[in-house]
Amino acid sequence: MSSTIEGFGLGxxxxxxxxxxxxxxxxxxxxVISENYLVDGGKPLHFLESIRQDYPMVMxxxxxxxxxxxxxxxxxxxxxxxxxxxxxxxxxxxxLCWTGTRSLNLHDLLPLPYNVATLQxxxxxxxxxxxxxxxxxxxxxxxxxxxxxxDEMSEWEFIRELVSRTGCExxxxxxxxxxxxxxxxxxxxxxxxxxxxxAVRQIHLAGHEDHGQYIIDTHDHPICEAVWDLYAYTxxxxxxxPTMIExxxxxxxxxxxxxxxxxxxxVAQAALNERKRAA
Amino acid sequence: MVLAELQRxxxxxxxxxxxLPDLFAGEEEGLAGGFDLYLQAYRSRLAAxxxxxxxxxxxxxxxxxxxxxxxxxxREHPSRFRSIRWFGDSLTxxxxxxxxxxxxxxxxxxxxxDWAMRAAFDAADSAATKLPDLAALHADExxxxxxxxxxxxxxxxxxWAVEPLWKALNDDAEARTEEPQxxxxxxxxxxxxxxxxxxxxxxxxxxxxxxxGESENFAHWCAALAKAGEPEPAMAAATLLRRWVEEGLLAKxxxxx
Numbered sequence: 097m098s099s100t101i102e103g104f105g106l107g108x109x110x111x112x113x114x115x116x117x118x119x120x121x122x123x124x125x126x127x128v129i130s131e132n133y134l135v136d137g138g139k140p141l142h143f144l145e146s147i148r149q150d151y152p153m154v155m156x157x158x159x160x161x162x163x164x165x166x167x168x169x170x171x172x173x174x175x176x177x178x179x180x181x182x183x184x185x186x187x188x189x190x191x192l193c194w195t196g197t198r199s200l201n202l203h204d205l206l207p208l209p210y211n212v213a214t215l216q217x218x219x220x221x222x223x224x225x226x227x228x229x230x231x232x233x234x235x236x237x238x239x240x241x242x243x244x245x246x247d248e249m250s251e252w253e254f255i256r257e258l259v260s261r262t263g264c265e266x267x268x269x270x271x272x273x274x275x276x277x278x279x280x281x282x283x284x285x286x287x288x289x290x291x292x293x294x295a296v297r298q299i300h301l302a303g304h305e306d307h308g309q310y311i312i313d314t315h316d317h318p319i320c321e322a323v324w325d326l327y328a329y330t331x332x333x334x335x336x337x338p339t340m341i342e343x344x345x346x347x348x349x350x351x352x353x354x355x356x357x358x359x360x361x362x363v364a365q366a367a368l369n370e371r372k373r374a375a
Numbered sequence: 376m377v378l379a380e381l382q383r384x385x386x387x388x389x390x391x392x393x394x395l396p397d398l399f400a401g402e403e404e405g406l407a408g409g410f411d412l413y414l415q416a417y418r419s420r421l422a423a424x425x426x427x428x429x430x431x432x433x434x435x436x437x438x439x440x441x442x443x444x445x446x447x448x449x450r451e452h453p454s455r456f457r458s459i460r461w462f463g464d465s466l467t468x469x470x471x472x473x474x475x476x477x478x479x480x481x482x483x484x485x486x487x488x489d490w491a492m493r494a495a496f497d498a499a500d501s502a503a504t505k506l507p508d509l510a511a512l513h514a515d516e517x518x519x520x521x522x523x524x525x526x527x528x529x530x531x532x533x534x535w536a537v538e539p540l541w542k543a544l545n546d547d548a549e550a551r552t553e554e555p556q557x558x559x560x561x562x563x564x565x566x567x568x569x570x571x572x573x574x575x576x577x578x579x580x581x582x583x584x585x586x587x588g589e590s591e592n593f594a595h596w597c598a599a600l601a602k603a604g605e606p607e608p609a610m611a612a613a614t615l616l617r618r619w620v621e622e623g624l625l626a627k628x629x630x631x632x
Contacts, residue, residue: 131458136526137500139569159457165379172457197382201454202389203420203462204413209381217378241409243400246376279409310409 101125101152101186101298104357104364105340106350108153113143115350120150122354127340130157130188134175144183153185154234154298156267160190162221162235163208165197173228180229187297189234189267192255207240210247210254215261222262234297236267239275239304239313251276252290259295266291268334269300270327271319271342275311284326293334301327301360302342316345318356324363331367332374339364389417390453421449421462428463429489434544435482435552444476460497463490481535481555488541488573491529491564495571498527501626503567508627509620518594522587522616523626527566530581534559538575567623574622579603583615584624 103124108116110132115121126147133144157176161169180188193205208214225233237255249257258264268291277284303317319327319341331337339360343353381398388396392414399408422445426433433441448469454462467490470476470483477483503525512520536558543550561581564573576584583600590596593612600608619625 131460134458135460135497138495138497138527138566140497141500142569163378165377165382169457194382196454197379197386199455200386200390201456201459202386202413202417203424203454203459204416206385206413209378214378241412242398243408244381244398245400245402246381246398247400310412312412 099152099184099186101154101338103338104360105154105338106353106357107156107340107342107344108144108147109343109347110140110143111347112350113139113147116147116151117143121350123151123357125152125154125186125338125340127154127156127342128183128185130155130176130179130190131159133179133183134172148183153183155180155183155185155188156236157188157190158205159195159201159203160225161193161195161201162190162225162233163192163194163214163218165194165217166199168221168224170228173225177228177230180231187234187265188229188231189236189298191236191238192258193238205238207238207242207244209244210249210251212248215254215257218258219261222258222264226262226264232263232265234265234267236269236300237272237276239269239272239279239311241279241310241312243280250282250286250290252287256290256292259292264295266296267298267300268296268330268337269302270330271300271302271304271323272313274323274326275304275313278311285329288326288330288333291334296334296337299327299330299337299339300342301339314345315342319359324359327360328363328367331364332371335371336364336368389413418446418449420459421454422446424459424462425449425466428460428493429466429486431489431541431544432477432482432486434548435485435540436477440478444470447473447476466490479554481537481540484531484533484535484537484555485541487531487533488537488562488564491531491562492571492573495527495529495564495566498566501526501628503623504620504625504627506617506620509616518592520593521591521629522593522596523629524584524588525565525567525624525626527564527571528584528588528624529564530576530585531562531564532559532578532581533562536560536575538562538573563624565624572622580615583611584619587615587619587625 105125105127106123108126108128133140191205196202222233273284273287301319302315303319305312305314341356384396384398394411395402401408425445448466452465456462467487470486474480535555537555540552540555543552561576561578563576586599587596597608597612600611605611
């Protein structure tokens with residue numbers, strides 16, 4: 097099983113299991129939602145293992161709740177480790193967020209207050225996760241619709257400091273940067289400029305819904321022009337990075353996503369050429 | 376404010392539908408940014424999970440009635456699950472306590488069938504016992520031989536004959552259906568390989584199948600059949616075993632927990 101992640105990937109969705117099993121697709125690697133495979137058996141694990149034979153994979157979780165004030169769920173961490181041992185992903189990622197407290201789960205990626213106390217809360221927890229997984233945790237920035245009064249710094253300052261304190265790596269979601277920049281009125285390029293280039297392992301691209309006052313991170317549309325522009329800027333700043341498209345609703349036929357991946361390839365190539373010229 | 380208190384207040388506001396939890400920039404002016412988006416997303420995400428986990432009940436009730444049921448359930452049963460896939464585990468109990476919420480008492484059995492099918496879908500795998508496995512047993516091995524049920528197998532005791540309704544709506548959301556009739560019986564749901572199977576069964580067969588799963592060995596099971604009033608337990612055992620093996624109801628070995 098190859099584990100090298102380079103180039104352009106997609107999120108593996110059950111709607112496309114048949115396509116991936118039928119023939120080799122023009123997709124360099126796949127990202128799988130960890131929780132979809134934390135089950136005892138049946139089709140999900142069967143198809144995952146079969147498709148894993150042909151594609152490098154990374155695991156992406158949605159319920160680690162690294163920022164919750166509850167203790168980390170050690171059963172969940174052990175399950176995650178078992179799945180990682182089974183499919184040997186190049187890395188394991190989850191979100192810089194909390195999903196619930198007092199043993200409840202709101203099943204959402206909720207933003208954290210960006211302050212020193214939260215950094216102090218996260219530092220030993222990330223170490224605990226990295227111990228169990230036996231590898232660096234890759235953390236993704238979330239999109240958000242609120243700002244706390246308790247914030248003491250910007251999100252990008254917070255992320256830089258988190259990387260510095262914990263050695264975690266980053267999954268930079270360019271769409272989430274764009275969504276939050278519009279919702280909160282900051283310059284998305286400031287966010288990208290602040291990312292520690294050596295820590296960024298992966299890029300996410302996705303579509304969103306524009307509701308006027310707010311943009312909502314829905315993953316149910318093609319990627320919009322403004323996000324393509326921000327992606328080009330990101331590649332110019334950070335260089336070549338494994339990039340994938342997330343689509344979780346209104347899932348189109350696989351060939352449409354592969355066409356969209358071709359757009360990502362050409363945007364990245366043009367940005368790399370510019371980067372080379374500017375160097 | 377410490378993180379635990381901030382999160383407690385955020386969560387209570389989401390669960391209680393309070394748009395101004397006194398946490399966010401802008402609340403002084405009566406605007407909590409986009410907090411209402413979190414309130415809406417919470418309810419719609421959990422309702423969508425219930426629709427996924429109870430697809431045929433959703434079709435039977437229609438969007439509006441299912442949405443009302445889901446809303447009431449979400450208010451009473453906030454999720455404690457790491458994965459949303461398990462949300463709805465108490466919906467059948469919830470319906471049993473308030474059957475008027477689904478309009479017809481048979482829909483409780485329909486919901487139980489939905490949930491059991493979902494559970495069988497990703498239950499633990501096991502190779503099925505095949506007839507040659509039994510043929511390979513020596514005569515003196517039979518009394519001590521332990522049989523195992525498929526880990527995906529569920530035996531439901533139903534009051535209503537809901538299977539035709541479930542099948543019709545599962546195959547076609549717009550199917551014309553008939554009202555189910557009262558009929559006490561059992562429903563077997565299992566997954567011999569990758570695809571789920573189901574069939575109705577007499578109560579006696581279901582009891583024998585449960586007894587096989589609980590019996591230490593074949594001899595004990597035959598004794599249990601005799602005790603249950605089976606006049607020719609050995610003959611009955613052979614007939615049942617053959618059918619169950621052919622259907623893939625029995626596992627080759629116990630699945631480690």
